[in-house]
Amino acid sequence: MGKxxxxxxALAVILTLASCAGVESGDGVIAGEGKRIYFRTHxxxxxxxxxxxxxxxNLSECRVTCFIPEDSxxxxxxxxPHYSDMRFIKxxxxxxxxEDDTAAEWPDTDLTLHFFAYxxxxxxxxxxxxxxxxxxxxxxxxxxxQVDFITAYSSGNRQENGNSGIDLDFSHQLARxxxxxxxxxxxxxxxxxxxxxxxxxxxxxxxxxxxxPASGSSGSWLNTSQAPVEYIFTPGESIVRVGKNIGSHxxxxxxxxxxxxxxxxxxxxxxxxxxxxxxxxDPEIDSDPYxxxxxxxxxxxxxxxxxxxxxxxxxxxxxxxxxxxxxxxDDGKILARLYxxxxxxxxxxxxxxxxRYTGDAQMIxxxxxxxxxxxxxxxxxxxxTYKLNYTNGIxxxxxxxxxxxxxxxNGKVTFDxxxxxxxxxxxxxxxxxxx
Numbered sequence: 001m002g003k004x005x006x007x008x009x010a011l012a013v014i015l016t017l018a019s020c021a022g023v024e025s026g027d028g029v030i031a032g033e034g035k036r037i038y039f040r041t042h043x044x045x046x047x048x049x050x051x052x053x054x055x056x057x058n059l060s061e062c063r064v065t066c067f068i069p070e071d072s073x074x075x076x077x078x079x080x081p082h083y084s085d086m087r088f089i090k091x092x093x094x095x096x097x098x099e100d101d102t103a104a105e106w107p108d109t110d111l112t113l114h115f116f117a118y119x120x121x122x123x124x125x126x127x128x129x130x131x132x133x134x135x136x137x138x139x140x141x142x143x144x145x146q147v148d149f150i151t152a153y154s155s156g157n158r159q160e161n162g163n164s165g166i167d168l169d170f171s172h173q174l175a176r177x178x179x180x181x182x183x184x185x186x187x188x189x190x191x192x193x194x195x196x197x198x199x200x201x202x203x204x205x206x207x208x209x210x211x212x213p214a215s216g217s218s219g220s221w222l223n224t225s226q227a228p229v230e231y232i233f234t235p236g237e238s239i240v241r242v243g244k245n246i247g248s249h250x251x252x253x254x255x256x257x258x259x260x261x262x263x264x265x266x267x268x269x270x271x272x273x274x275x276x277x278x279x280x281x282d283p284e285i286d287s288d289p290y291x292x293x294x295x296x297x298x299x300x301x302x303x304x305x306x307x308x309x310x311x312x313x314x315x316x317x318x319x320x321x322x323x324x325x326x327x328x329x330d331d332g333k334i335l336a337r338l339y340x341x342x343x344x345x346x347x348x349x350x351x352x353x354x355x356r357y358t359g360d361a362q363m364i365x366x367x368x369x370x371x372x373x374x375x376x377x378x379x380x381x382x383x384x385t386y387k388l389n390y391t392n393g394i395x396x397x398x399x400x401x402x403x404x405x406x407x408x409x410n411g412k413v414t415f416d417x418x419x420x421x422x423x424x425x426x427x428x429x430x431x432x433x434x435x
Contacts, residue, residue: 037104037161039064039088039096039117041168043150053266054119054148054170061089062096062119062152062168065208066104068111076116076133076209082107088117095165106158116208117152117168133209134222139174139202143195143231143262149173151219153211173206173219175378178264179297180255181242183390187306188409189243190390192258193326193334193367194300196230198399199274199293200267200378203227219380221268226293231262232300232324232337239332239365242390245306252416255387258299269380276373279396279405290404298371298398299388300324303409312394312408313368319403323366327359338364369398370408372415383420389413 041059066082067074086104088096098104107113118135140146152168177197183190204224210217233239237260242249249256259265277294284290303312313323325338325345338345338357345357345364357364372395378384394408 035105037106038165039168040165041096041170043170054150059119061087062117064088064115064117067114106162110157112155112157115154119150120147135206139267141229143229143265146266151211171218172381174266175269175380176264176266176383178385179259180257181388182249182252182255183242184244184250185391186244188311189245189304191302192240192299194232195258196228196298197265198228198296198298199226201226201270204268224268229265233260233334235334235336237334239328252387270377273377276375285405292399295376296371296373298369300367300369302367303394313366321368321401323368325364325366327363328365370395371398372413385418387416389415
């Protein structure tokens with residue numbers, strides 16, 4: 001096992017991209033001086049809306065492990081590093097130098113050194129093991145707590161790079177998934193207050209040695225495992241409403257984001273395609289408790305007919321499906337997350353009398369999950385944008401519901417997916433099968 005990096009807290013950093021070598025740092029000292037090792041960093045250009053995504057504008061620091069090979073058969077996993085996870089911070093005009101200016105000087109050798117870098121900061125590292133080529137990562141289950149993970153490999157020697165520095169070309173090692181929705185139904189509208197991705201890859205060992213050109217890859221993950229990730233809207237955010245009766249988001253070109261301030265999910269890429277959840281066709285559907293490792297989206301929603309009757313969640317509470325409750329104002333803004341306990345509503349889940357909800361009962365809305373099967377093989381450094389079409393159907397009961405796989409409203413849900421590799425990608429239509 002290598003170092004454990006729990007991706008649970010966003011970075012708060014504002015800095016700018018490195019430029020040419022030999023520029024003075026903020027303290028007036030030339031960054032290289034021929035003694036200190038320093039780096040210039042580069043990332044693919046992309047306009048970001050998510051604060052936790054690392055860009056050339058907000059990369060404030062990185063961690064670097066350096067190896068001095070004994071011979072040409074260099075193997076990071078079998079070599080003791082010259083230094084490990086040293087913190088390099090942004091200085092002046094874009095150079096990254098060791099936090100301790102004397103800690104990363106060029107050694108007294110003309111051999112080529114090998115450098116492995118990553119961000120975010122090693123402040124997130126909670127375990128240290130002997131194998132310095134592996135980093136263990138866990139993606140947060142709450143999408144708003146997820147952050148980016150970037151890596152780079154480079155090599156250099158004192159003679160060629162002592163004054164010019166080392167270039168680090170970083171790559172994103174996670175995949176991103178964004179969900180939006182639209183509906184052109186004549187008979188109902190959809191209100192949305194949360195999203196879940198069922199069973200993406202969320203834990204794994206990243207092998208830094210796989211970044212070397214000789215490996216033939218740009219990074220690899222080992223020992224991966226799956227778990228759901230989700231985001232439920234919070235007070236201050238607005239319910240997303242789509243449909244003809246309300247006159248908004250009624251075609252694919254005007255689909256509305258349904259991820260609120262989470263913006264997107266960040267997950268570990270898949271080594272192999274994960275097949276779509278089969279719903280009622282799953283051979284294990286009647287097992288108790290039921291579990292699936294197949295892939296699906298689930299959307300926390302309510303369905304309102306054109307006569308303003310709530311169609312889902314069911315008014316008779318059939319199947320005893322767990323609901324999520326909110327107090328919502330007339331404009332659709334969430335005032336509070338509520339918990340229903342013994343027929344009463346509370347603002348905390350412990351039923352404390354001091355948290356009893358005393359507002360207008362007409363402002364309380366209930367939402368339940370509706371699942372959409374999807375198959376995928378998400379790759380590192382790509383953004384997958386799905387547009388869910390609710391015109392002809394709502395989906396299936398979530399795998400965690402008492403009746404997993406049962407159709408909520410007969411009909412199919414289709415969605416369009418665009419794949420962006422830091423540029424415009426291709427579009428593919430996917431149809432969720434009927435029961």
